[in-house]
Amino acid sequence: EQGRSVRLEQPLAKVVLSSAKRTFDAYPDLDLTHFGEERTGFYDIIAASSLPVMIDADDCYDQQAPKRCDHLKGKQLVSVNAMVSKIRAALAARSESEFFIIARTDAIEAYILDEALRHGTSPCVNIFEGGGHIPWVSPNELYKMGFSMILYLTIILFRVTYAIEQAIRDLIGGKQLSLKDSVNFQIYEDIVGLSPWKEIEKKFHHED
Structure with missing residues (x-):
């Protein structure tokens, strides 16, 4: 099913997003499975697409374990320094120049605004939008806010379900x-x- 979904997305997307935790195993996104259990599904997605593939490697975020889906409440975060250290380790392990790493933060929900901004400016800034409890904002509006990449994680998933x-x-x-x-x-x-x-x-x- 992942490969067919990728073929449908290709005419519309610039990057194919692998939301494996939500679709491969039918478990809730509560840190029950990790990259090792999901990598076979990633290979299927890569084989089905000529587009760059973005994969959740499951550790470039600032939550304490066990990680929770960004739509669920009760998240607790590590310090900014701990998060930056994880990103540096990932960059040091990178073996190909075309391989790019995007860090994410859940600070806007877990902290007050000032602390959230510290988490958001230390790594690469990104946004995960659409579905769940996140309010809808159109792509044009997000672009005007300064976002160059928008990841719609749940809209297609919810419709398919x-x-x-x-x-x-x-x-x-x-x-x-x-x-x-x-x-x-x-x-x-x-x-x-x-x-x-x-x-x-x-x-x-x-x-x-």
Whole structure:
């Protein structure tokens, strides 16, 4: 499912975001799984996209363990110095110049504004927007505020979850598939890129 989602996003996105913690294992985002358990899913996403892929490596943030989803309350943060030290360690371990690291902070919710600004200006500034309890702000408004990258983490996830739930309810209720709520098989073939594979099959097919 991750690979198909990536193919849908490619015409619209500049970067593919792997929100693995929310989709691979169906567990809540309460620090129950980590990068090691999720890396196979990351490989699937990278293989399905020609875009840069942003992956949650699960430690460039300023929360104390156990980490909580940014939409959940009760987060506690480490000091600014501890957070900066983690970022420096990640940079030192980087083996390729094209590999870039983005740090995140949850300080705006856990601290008063002055302390939140200290956390936000020490590492790279970024914003995670959309869904949950975070208020909606349009991309144009965020750009005017000075943000150059916006990560919509939950909008597509919540819609897909709703669509799956509705499809199951329709099946249980004996309701026929409606193309108003679905793609047809031809569109699906285009999404998964069937045509190039048919050409490969035709080129190398051998009959005895």
